[in-house]
Amino acid sequence: MTRGDHIFRAAREAAWATLVVAGLGFPIIAYRAEPDFNNALMLQARWPLFFEFCLAAFVLRFALALWSGGAAKAVARERIWRKPGWLGPVALAVLVVYPIAIVGALGPQAALKWVDTYGVQILIYVLLGWGLNITVGLAGLLDLGYAAFYAVGAYAYALIAPATGLGFWALLPVCGLLAAFWGFCIGFPVLRLRGDYLAIVTLAFAEIVRIVLINWDVVTHGEAGLFGFPGLNFFGLPFIPGPRGFAAHVGLPFAGVHKPIFLYYLVLVLALAANFVSLRLRRLPLGRAWEALREDEIACRALGLDTANIKLTAFALGAFFAGVAGCLFALRQGFVSPSAFTFSESALILAIVVLGGGGSQLGVAVAAVFLVGASELLRELTFLKSVFGEDFDPAQYRMLLVGLAMVGMMNFRPRGLVSTREPTIRLGPEPAK
């Protein structure tokens, strides 16, 4: 094939792609319907944007066609990336030093955001990711209702703490156990179901939980949510200014950042505990049974494993960590409402696990940092507002990109970004590297 043929063919491919994109974008990108002052919808034309999309489609498809020799080829390369041994300790050291270093570098006021939004929030998602990883990544049960267990933990803390006067040390395990109990209850009826049906039923249960939270006004205060419940304290010392507070007691000047720092270490310890538990469980018969179940349920049963128990423990343990994370969420926000536990929250946590590569602990943590941290960073970049207009909200683009990333991941690297899943068991000596 001559060079001219090649370019002609690429141009033809690109023209087709442009036509398709033009068809896809025609009314939905080219026009926007906005209500005018009479509240009647008026169309705003956005042809420049439309043509930009078409042009982008042409250029990308043309480049791709030239590069791949005119025909799209399936690239099937699974590169094995071995996690170096020093990575774990170094990452741990960075995580431990992080809040202190930030406060030292920026001062207590400016550091607040970095410890709270980037530190605590991301760590809560890491904990959630590691929890869901037990259900989805290890046992292979697709749980689309994970946010419901998260909600159970958050509401459990917000309701029980003011009613009983118990502190969060007592309530942390209670929240986890309550969520685990719910996981057990939801897991029980779905035991017999196949993978995709099971996923849909968990979704239905989670939506029912959310609708009840919205409508059961007497207890949950509906959409308005619950607030004013007791917050965090340092072993009995509240984080308040004045002589009875934590700061005065240890002889530091009062700063708002103390509470997030304490919470940061709390979440860090709990997340590491979750990690430790799932790593150890993988080597126990139970964990091996989970992975066997993921690979082949029928073979599992034929070998005499009790699949009901295996599924229930996976559900309950995953839910336990969601409950703990929910409790921490309530402590961080000081406010819980049903809008924090929608399906898109479940989808985000699922995306963290999927992008992390089911089963890989490090991958899940990296995905959580990337997905949650990146969108918070985008929110910071004010110049984006001047480019995209005042109502630019990166959170919307985050979920858009999360959706695309999930599709891309399933298509190109179904085993995850950092797929370093070591075989849990090996017959014979380890092969040479």
Added chain:
Amino acid sequence: MEIFLQQIINGVTLGSIYGLIAIGYTMVYGIIGMVNFAHGDVFMLSAFIALLLLLLLTQMLGLAAAPAFVAAMVASMALTALWNYAIERVAYRRLRSSFRLAPLISAIGMSTFLANFVTVTQGPNNKSIPPMWDDVIKITSGGAYDVTLSYKQILIVAVTGALLAAFWFVVQKTALGRAQRACEQDAKMAALLGVDVNRTVALTFVIGAALAAVAGSLYLLQYGVVKSSDGFVPGVKAFTAAVLGGIGSLPGAVLGGLLIGLIETLWGQYFSSDYKDVAAFSVLAITLIFMPSGLMGRPDVEKV
């Protein structure tokens, strides 16, 4: 009694719309065995396309409402079909031989993408059009409450019935329908016998999207309002309808749709409208747990 009759009419109308969406779920599940999670969002997208085209035709070209609506619906069918074709090509085709949950996860990603794509391009708010074609027939009058049947409702039910009949003919009598049924039974064998499996699956997605676009346009006509998060709940309800009717079965999908529509409206009337979604979600869970083959489906035997 009057209220009951009125709710039956409303329920059948709503149920017809669910039935049309449910056909898309049931066909795709039948042919490639995946839960097309993004189908509800395709429905929402089609309603948006119809809305924009309707505004375009009435405001820019000055057409009257009725022809503009018909033109918008037909164009929306074509454009939504193109969307679903592209979605199948990009997000699902490569995954047919992947592990079992891969297509579902990809579909969840697609659903998230579509909902947020519409939010980003059209804004998160309700978009409402002025009510059109509001004439009604009074069925009873003089009682405590006049039972009415609007022309719109007649149109919705008639269109659903006609499409189902046409569709039934396609599946039972044409070469495409035969190819579809062959792929449903054994895709590999069908391919060996000269059926173009990729083309058949793509056409299934195209037809499902066209029916969803009819549902989207009729939904817009009946309720007059749509927003970008409207794909999720109607999608799950339509999936419930498909499961209740027996997934894989076309008359089952419409029957399930009607039942879900009736359950939802009657529940909303007699129990609590705040909890009407709970009714549909409970039906979904109960059906899947206790009666996974539905009312008209075949029992699903897992082959090793």
